Amino acid sequence: MEHRLRPPRPDEWRALFRERPQSFEDYVATCANRRTPGRSAFHLQPLGRAACRGELLERMRAHAEDFFGLPARVGAPLPMIEEGWAPERRRHNASILIDRLAPLAPDDALVLLAVVEEDLFARGLPWVFGEGNFGNRCGVLSLARLESAERALKLMCHEGCHVLSIAHCTVRRCLMQGSNSLREFDATPADLCDLDLRKLRWNTGRTSEFHVLPAAPRA
Numbered sequence: 001m002e003h004r005l006r007p008p009r010p011d012e013w014r015a016l017f018r019e020r021p022q023s024f025e026d027y028v029a030t031c032a033n034r035r036t037p038g039r040s041a042f043h044l045q046p047l048g049r050a051a052c053r054g055e056l057l058e059r060m061r062a063h064a065e066d067f068f069g070l071p072a073r074v075g076a077p078l079p080m081i082e083e084g085w086a087p088e089r090r091r092h093n094a095s096i097l098i099d100r101l102a103p104l105a106p107d108d109a110l111v112l113l114a115v116v117e118e119d120l121f122a123r124g125l126p127w128v129f130g131e132g133n134f135g136n137r138c139g140v141l142s143l144a145r146l147e148s149a150e151r152a153l154k155l156m157c158h159e160g161c162h163v164l165s166i167a168h169c170t171v172r173r174c175l176m177q178g179s180n181s182l183r184e185f186d187a188t189p190a191d192l193c194d195l196d197l198r199k200l201r202w203n204t205g206r207t208s209e210f211h212v213l214p215a216a217p218r219a
Ligand SMILES: [Zn+2]
Pocket: 158, 162, 168, 177, 178, 179
């Protein structure tokens, strides 16, 4: 898949955020989180009410193994981190959740991705689907706006790639495009472009070629 992105509409992610492209060489030089023999697990961490989504969490776990080429598991549920609640916004702060989770990441976890039911926001953004930190092995995704398992799988792969230090894709149609709305997210492909697939393979050693999800509908 090597389709160039068309210019963004005024409300789309790339119109609002001018991000620098990340070449393969940039990635290798700056990647803060690469698989090692002792650090190779993809750890899904339900928080609070998300613990009740056992069937979805198992689907996500199995998909993470295929997509990332890493052994994946679902951690024992933890309570929601209420320190992240911002009453004036009536949402949780994704960055605070990630900061509090980072010290709890198991030693063998290459990626710890928290799953929550609550809606999230992050610095400068009124709400976000999720956030993946490039440096501390942790990310979080919210099921609040997704309404389907397929979207949850796609978002898990997007945020998981961020935790592996893969930046937004600014040139090609690709899973790593930023999204500012559900419409934009649905128009984003479920697969990586060749450049980002090369980064993932360099990091985790994933060998599978197959495309596991149907292509996203055209915007
Ligand atoms: Zn992103």
